Amino acid sequence: MKRPFRHLFSFLAVTLLAVAGLTGCIATPDSAGGDPGAIRIGTLRGQPHLYAPYFMQRFAPAGTTYEIVLFENSPDIKNALASGAVDIGVLGAPAVLAGVAAEQDVHIIASAADGGSGFVGLPQIRTPQDLRGKRIGFPAGSSQEIALKLTLRAHGLDPDTDVQLVNLAYSDMASAYSSGRVDAFLSAEMGVSLARQAGAHEIVSPYETSIGATNIVVGGNGRFLDEHPDRARDAVRAFARAIDFMKGDRAAWAAGLVETFGLDPAVTDIAIGNVWLRWELDDEFRGRVTELARQMVDFDQLPAAPDMQKVFRTEFLDTVGAQ
Structure with missing residues (x-):
């Protein structure tokens, strides 16, 4: 749906x-x-x-x-x-x-x-472990890409094999979530807050890595x-x-x-x-x-x-x- x-x-x-x-x-x-x-x-x-x-x-x-x-x-x-x-x-x-x-x-x-970033996804994704096998949007070449991969590693997930990473433009991130093309994403505002308004929730803070x-x-x-x-x-x-x-x-x-x-x-x-x-x-x-x-x-x-x-x-x- x-x-x-x-x-x-x-x-x-x-x-x-x-x-x-x-x-x-x-x-x-x-x-x-x-x-x-x-x-x-x-x-x-x-x-x-x-x-x-x-x-x-x-x-x-x-x-x-x-x-x-x-x-x-x-x-x-x-x-x-x-x-x-x-x-x-x-x-x-x-x-x-x-x-x-x-x-x-x-x-x-x-x-x-x-700041200005967020790691949000479906309500049923309650912990980072629930991301295994899921499609995760990210903007390539950005600080959000680094934060995403460091966060996944910190929770025992291999970014290359345990999840499906989907490169998206910032402006496409929230629409990709709303249409079901991705289950979660780590990206920048305003997409993060738009997705949260549409029912997404924060899975884990993106600021707890070595790049802050x-x-x-x-x-x-x-x-x-x-x-x-x-x-x-x-x-x-x-x-x-x-x-x-x-x-x-x-x-x-x-x-x-x-x-x-x-x-x-x-x-x-x-x-x-x-x-x-x-x-x-x-x-x-x-x-x-x-x-x-x-x-x-x-x-x-x-x-x-x-x-x-x-x-x-x-x-x-x-x-x-x-x-």
């Missing part, structure tokens, strides 16, 4: 126009570049843990415009960063690690959000960082201010998501409760990203670990606490 499900996105142009005053500019990858002086910021559609760029304009220096460029996945944002199509991107940490490992000129310049809740970072194009350090520093400061604003006004955060992407307010409230916003690149966070890189090698996401000295550029956070 099919499980009830409400479609995730009603992504309408009129909605984007309604928030243009808040965000400066919104574009797709093909339409970016309308304002040659704008700082172009890549982010993903409809995910609450990547929403901070929509509040950056209110913290921008006079005369600075932030142009938001929407993508479908983090590897696409990383490739746009590497090519210079965008200057800064809010994306999954694994994508930046893969870029550095491939000697692309991309770097992590701030953190953005922990590590997920989203701010990446920078190396050439932009080198040629425009003051603009990069201003952008990172505006991002950090946006994060602090969202932490202090969760209602504005939720309302922005609902208005921008046409999301269900009740589901949005659940989803943002599963996100821990941040911007700091402290030792603990960098240690978890280093562990993530090690696990990416172990699970064949990377042929070799990147040079972690090239991954992080922390100098753009130096003035964040000054204002």
